[in-house]
Amino acid sequence: MITIKTPAEIALMRESGKLTRDVLNLIGGSIRAGMTTKELDKIAHDFIRENGAYPSFLGYGGYPASTCISINETVVHGIPSDDIIVRDGDIVSVDVGTILDGWQGDAARTFIVGETTEEKKKLVKVTEECFFKAFACLKDGTPLGDVGYNVQSHAEANGFSVVRALVGHGIGKEMHEDPSVPNYGRKGTGIRLKAGMVIAIEPMINAGVYQVDFMPDGWGVKTRDRRPSAHYENTVAITENGAEILTL
Numbered sequence: 731m732i733t734i735k736t737p738a739e740i741a742l743m744r745e746s747g748k749l750t751r752d753v754l755n756l757i758g759g760s761i762r763a764g765m766t767t768k769e770l771d772k773i774a775h776d777f778i779r780e781n782g783a784y785p786s787f788l789g790y791g792g793y794p795a796s797t798c799i800s801i802n803e804t805v806v807h808g809i810p811s812d813d814i815i816v817r818d819g820d821i822v823s824v825d826v827g828t829i830l831d832g833w834q835g836d837a838a839r840t841f842i843v844g845e846t847t848e849e850k851k852k853l854v855k856v857t858e859e860c861f862f863k864a865f866a867c868l869k870d871g872t873p874l875g876d877v878g879y880n881v882q883s884h885a886e887a888n889g890f891s892v893v894r895a896l897v898g899h900g901i902g903k904e905m906h907e908d909p910s911v912p913n914y915g916r917k918g919t920g921i922r923l924k925a926g927m928v929i930a931i932e933p934m935i936n937a938g939v940y941q942v943d944f945m946p947d948g949w950g951v952k953t954r955d956r957r958p959s960a961h962y963e964n965t966v967a968i969t970e971n972g973a974e975i976l977t978l
């Protein structure tokens with residue numbers, strides 16, 4: 731069931747979204763080669779709690795941390811660890827969700843640490859652009875297939891591939907609501923978005939093949955060819971004439 735949010739509810743989601751954004755900005759300003767992903771997770775966790783919110787990932791389906799931190803060939807759902815050290819040249823995707831006054835925000839960024847390769851730089855840039863290509867088509871009445879089409883066509887035009895095994899989602903009082911929001915699709919197909927729907931659009935773009943492997947820890951997802959992957963996500967509210975990014 732897809733829920734339609736009232737303007738007052740979207741105002742509350744805006745607050746949660748801003749906090750989610752602030753967490754990512756804090757991590758972006760803190761991340762350095764030599765830090766562990768666990769240290770970064772603690773920074774996020776403490777900041778969320780200090781701001782009167784709860785980290786939505788913590789305990790979700792048994793997930794053991796407040797963020798997902800996924801380096802290089804890890805696509806998403808990397809569990810922060812004392813044993814994983816951020817290194818110069820890494821691309822580090824940080825995904826975080828907050829619950830503030832009962833409303834969810836969910837967003838991710840991929841940070842470049844130090845100097846990296848041209849391929850990784852392009853991958854990070856194109857992944858962000860994929861989100862904005864999708865965002866540009868959003869308004870009351872947009873077929874959901876257009877979102878996936880816009881992400882996929884931009885990624886593939888740049889020689890990259892789109893992960894199929896994981897998708898974006900509706901969001902509200904729950905982190906994962908209907909509809910599913912694939913990063914692939916055909917123009918003009920699928921349900922039509924309506925003003926008041928709120929969705930998380932989250933392109934996961936691989937430098938090589940689109941296939942992924944699920945790790946034995948039950949969470950981590952890596953590219954099958956172990957080439958790099960990037961992730962970029964925002965929570966977005968559909969409005970009458972367009973859409974509003976709640977986590978930027």
Ligand code: CO
Nearest residue numbers: 836930932963
């Ligand atoms: Co999400």
